[in-house]
Amino acid sequence: MDSHPLNIRSWPRAILHLDADAFFASCEQALNPELKGKPVITGKERGIVAAASYEAKARGIKRAMRLSDVKKVCPDAVILPSDYETYSLFSMRIFEILKRFSPVVEEYSIDEAFVDLTGLRRNFHCSYGEIAAKMQETVEKELGINVSVGVGLSKVLAKVGSKHNKPHGLTLIPGKEIHLYLEKLPVEKIWGIGANTAAFLNKLGIKTALEFARRDEEFVKEHFSKPYREIWSELNGKSIYPVTTESKNSYQSISKTKTFTPPSRDENFVFAQLSKNLENACIKARRHKLSATRLIVFLRRQDFRNVGVELKLNRPTAYPGEMLAILKKGFKSIYLPTTPHRQTGVVLAGLESENKVQLTLFDDTAKIEKMSKIYNTVDTLSKKFGKHTVRHASSLPTKLQAQHEGERGDVPERKVNMFKGENVRQRLGLPVLNVNV
Amino acid sequence: MSYDAEKEKLNNRIKEISNFYSTNSRMPSYSEIGEMLGLKSKNAVSKLVVKLEQLEVLRRDGKGRLIPGSIAFPLKVLGTVEAGFPSPAEEELMDSLSLDDFLIENQTATFLLKVSGDSMIEAGILPGDMVIVNKGQAPKSGDIVIAEVDGEWTMKYLKKRGDDIALIPANPRFKPIRPKNELKIGGVVTAVVRKYQ
Numbered sequence: 083m084d085s086h087p088l089n090i091r092s093w094p095r096a097i098l099h100l101d102a103d104a105f106f107a108s109c110e111q112a113l114n115p116e117l118k119g120k121p122v123i124t125g126k127e128r129g130i131v132a133a134a135s136y137e138a139k140a141r142g143i144k145r146a147m148r149l150s151d152v153k154k155v156c157p158d159a160v161i162l163p164s165d166y167e168t169y170s171l172f173s174m175r176i177f178e179i180l181k182r183f184s185p186v187v188e189e190y191s192i193d194e195a196f197v198d199l200t201g202l203r204r205n206f207h208c209s210y211g212e213i214a215a216k217m218q219e220t221v222e223k224e225l226g227i228n229v230s231v232g233v234g235l236s237k238v239l240a241k242v243g244s245k246h247n248k249p250h251g252l253t254l255i256p257g258k259e260i261h262l263y264l265e266k267l268p269v270e271k272i273w274g275i276g277a278n279t280a281a282f283l284n285k286l287g288i289k290t291a292l293e294f295a296r297r298d299e300e301f302v303k304e305h306f307s308k309p310y311r312e313i314w315s316e317l318n319g320k321s322i323y324p325v326t327t328e329s330k331n332s333y334q335s336i337s338k339t340k341t342f343t344p345p346s347r348d349e350n351f352v353f354a355q356l357s358k359n360l361e362n363a364c365i366k367a368r369r370h371k372l373s374a375t376r377l378i379v380f381l382r383r384q385d386f387r388n389v390g391v392e393l394k395l396n397r398p399t400a401y402p403g404e405m406l407a408i409l410k411k412g413f414k415s416i417y418l419p420t421t422p423h424r425q426t427g428v429v430l431a432g433l434e435s436e437n438k439v440q441l442t443l444f445d446d447t448a449k450i451e452k453m454s455k456i457y458n459t460v461d462t463l464s465k466k467f468g469k470h471t472v473r474h475a476s477s478l479p480t481k482l483q484a485q486h487e488g489e490r491g492d493v494p495e496r497k498v499n500m501f502k503g504e505n506v507r508q509r510l511g512l513p514v515l516n517v518n519v
Numbered sequence: 520m521s522y523d524a525e526k527e528k529l530n531n532r533i534k535e536i537s538n539f540y541s542t543n544s545r546m547p548s549y550s551e552i553g554e555m556l557g558l559k560s561k562n563a564v565s566k567l568v569v570k571l572e573q574l575e576v577l578r579r580d581g582k583g584r585l586i587p588g589s590i591a592f593p594l595k596v597l598g599t600v601e602a603g604f605p606s607p608a609e610e611e612l613m614d615s616l617s618l619d620d621f622l623i624e625n626q627t628a629t630f631l632l633k634v635s636g637d638s639m640i641e642a643g644i645l646p647g648d649m650v651i652v653n654k655g656q657a658p659k660s661g662d663i664v665i666a667e668v669d670g671e672w673t674m675k676y677l678k679k680r681g682d683d684i685a686l687i688p689a690n691p692r693f694k695p696i697r698p699k700n701e702l703k704i705g706g707v708v709t710a711v712v713r714k715y716q
Binding site for chain 1: 705
């Protein structure tokens with residue numbers, strides 16, 4: 083019974099999933115060829131492993147490991163501070179290259195993309211496998227990083243494919259062969275199935291993806307909610323999730339968090355960190371033309387305990403000037419002067435589109451008009467001279483202490499070795515090779 | 520609201536409608552305009568439509584449905600609203616290259632590199648200069664390349680004659696390099712940029 087295919091057509095649809103291998107570490111290796119073949123780790127400024135190259139993984143290094151432990155396991159590891167500016171440039175380039183092949187590209191995360199290839203065989207005069215191989219080859223050649231690619235009849239299957247063989251893998255799963263790939267795949271490895279659902283599936287006697295896919299519709303309807311019925315369909319080669327092309331500009335919430343070392347018990351400094359987070363979150367909200375109705379504030383104490391409070395805003399806004407008083411109040415209610423704090427964060431929630439905001443009878447329109455003028459000017463200045471050219475005085479005490487003192491204070495090469503005309507805030511939007519010639 | 524802000528608001532609204540037209544290949548209905556721009560009443564939409572009609576951004580047919588005017592050509596919309604008629608100079612400048620386009624052929628495969636050595640001094644590349652490197656281009660004989668030779672990285676002229684490959688410096692103090700074991704080309708140098716101020 084287990085040998086008959088789940089789907090008899092090979093390619094009613096063709097969806098590709100691309101996943102960059104050890105992305106951050108690969109970017110570093112692409113820019114500095116001397117790091118190739120070496121165990122490379124990023125995340126120095128966070129004190130934990132953010133990404134590890136395959137060489138490092140082979141030595142037993144895992145994500146989120148403490149760097150002090152890394153030095154014990156792998157003393158020759160090259161540990162670098164994260165250079166998000168460069169990683170973002172690589173990320174954008176991956177998507178741009180994919181768009182040369184198909185207009186339907188979903189930018190799923192910084193290092194993952196879905197591409198709808200359905201119908202492109204005629205255009206390229208070759209098979210889906212050959213198109214996928216060409217896409218992989220182009221990314222790897224132009225960017226110098228390795229990527230893994232999977233092609234399937236649905237997003238869930240494409241993802242099964244890209245994970246099947248890593249790094250530098252290329253896996254095609256035509257309809258007739260789906261069952262071969264699902265046979266040995268444990269249910270918890272399926273995209274969208276978490277630990278709890280996996281445990282529930284196990285209770286029903288379902289251990290592998292194939293066992294789940296082979297259950298009949300009645301059974302699935304009886305036991306599962308809609309999201310899991312959709313996953314079941316996708317596993318059977320019936321595509322439910324569309325590849326969505328619009329880049330992300332609708333947010334449920336915007337959050338900004340910053341850690342500092344060593345932890346501080348200076349109230350001014352800790353509040354300044356919070357205020358800076360608020361400014362950053364508001365900049366992002368304004369860029370996407372959104373206004374917040376709720377503000378969540380949280381602090382992490384030295385013992386890693388989190389405390390937080392949710393505050394309601396008087397009116398939807400993206401201007402820190404209107405929120406600072408409330409922020410201060412929220413901060414006072416959770417701040418413990420006797421204990422050092424290591425992290426602050428704000429979340430702007432209840433976001434709505436800026437131009438849908440309705441003024442109430444009691445709003446001070448003159449003041450709002452003034453605010454909008456001020457922040458328009460601030461944004462214009464930032465565009466010209468870089469972020470934070472003008473900032474709230476409440477954020478200034480962040481200068482009392484370096485963000486990270488000691489070893490964690492290292493900054494990426496790109497921010498140190500600049501070209502004439504570049505500055506701390508603005509640099510050329512191209513990655514810089516790190517070789518001595 | 521000041522005159523400038525008013526104008527900008529109108530401009531943004533025109534852009535929204537223009538985007539709708541270009542993605543849906545039809546003009547929006549009154550209620551769609553209202554939804555799109557956050558206008559609550561049809562009356563407000565109608566006022567806007569009258570204004571846009573005067574600016575020749577759009578027209579109305581006999582039944583009052585909208586027909587695109589200059590909105591169908593988004594570039595000219597800016598000209599119409601902001602500066603009266605599009606000037607001939609504007610049209611001419613449409614074909615000019617930005618410095619970015621001039622220096623960069625394939626954006627996604629282009630990297631920068633700060634030069635530290637002086638082995639290419641006679642090719643006009645000095646220490647501290649920025650060179651633009653294209654990783655996506657096949658290297659030809661005569662190109663300046665970034666290459667790895669037997670484990671060392673270098674920037675030199677690539678010379679190929681038959682099977683014979685050499686890396687030639689542009690400085691008499693350096694000797695040509697003939698790779699013994701391995702030669703890997705990291706990219707082709709397509710330009711050098713030196714900023715004085």
